[in-house]
Amino acid sequence: MGVTKSEIFTKEQNDLSRIAKVLGHPARIAILQHLIKINACVCGELVKEIGLAQPTISQHLRELKGIGLIQGTVSGTSVCYCINKEQWKETAQLMALFFSSFSPSEKCCDKDSKC
Amino acid sequence: MGVTKSEIFTKEQNDLSRIAKVLGHPARIAILQHLIKINACVCGELVKEIGLAQPTISQHLRELKGIGLIQGTVSGTSVCYCINKEQWKETAQLMALFFSSFSPSEKCCDKDSKC
DNA sequence: TTTATTTATCGTAATATTGCAATTAACAAA
DNA sequence: TTTGTTAATTGCAATATTACGATAAATAAA
Numbered sequence A, B: 001m002g003v004t005k006s007e008i009f010t011k012e013q014n015d016l017s018r019i020a021k022v023l024g025h026p027a028r029i030a031i032l033q034h035l036i037k038i039n040a041c042v043c044g045e046l047v048k049e050i051g052l053a054q055p056t057i058s059q060h061l062r063e064l065k066g067i068g069l070i071q072g073t074v075s076g077t078s079v080c081y082c083i084n085k086e087q088w089k090e091t092a093q094l095m096a097l098f099f100s101s102f103s104p105s106e107k108c109c110d111k112d113s114k115c
Numbered sequence C: 001t002t003t004a005t006t007t008a009t010c011g012t013a014a015t016a017t018t019g020c021a022a023t024t025a026a027c028a029a030a
Numbered sequence D: 001t002t003t004g005t006t007a008a009t010t011g012c013a014a015t016a017t018t019a020c021g022a023t024a025a026a027t028a029a030a
Helices: A011-023 A026-038 A045-049 A054-066 A085-100 B011-023 B026-038 B045-049 B054-066 B085-100
Strands: A070-075 A078-083 B070-075 B078-083
Touching (some): A026 B011, B011 B026, B045 B054, B054 B070
Antiparallel strands (some): B070 B078
């Protein structure tokens, strides 16, 4: 049915997967990496930098804005985008917390272990 | 057109987004969290634990296996799943590296900064 | 062998995503 | 005002994802 059953999951699971989903496209990773590399604002250069049409970039920017990872400031006819420091930190911590929740133990799917 | 233009992005961007995409569904986060919580193998319990049909869970498990985050061991008629330690560590490092690539600087989209 | 159990696969419907051309909106400069 | 520039929005086509019923495959138990 193409529709995710969000209601049967916890807020944490939905929050984390929402962030991951937005990061789940190479163009959006590329946009973030470019904003980081330039270390300041970028306007329409992203369209040239990434090889996608302007409406497509605009759409990806909106999704990144949707989870707060970037922010845009209007400056004349152009818009400056940059990383949102606070949200970046929060998101990084959320991810780090998730990955650190697993600590390897010996008994797992080994040949003699019973399930 | 619904198809991602992977060829215009770097391997790093494609790898990272591929992982994020798989993590971008609450059911797959829930599966991982349950495997972590049980700290050992789980077989068909996942179907009861998560509220989705058996073919749906099987499909999600296949995607998680696809990026190596979990592994399955056949045991009689059932299959034991657990976290793949090595891949988990590697994935965690890849994510951590990405998030640590941004270090906040002062000049960014502030009212007086020129783009 | 027959039956039961468990998981993977197939097929399909509903919905979501990706990408772009065309257009609109907003502003700056003549 | 008119013209040009930049970015967002709209509309649409192609493809992907999600979910599940039905079925198949594999093994265990009777």
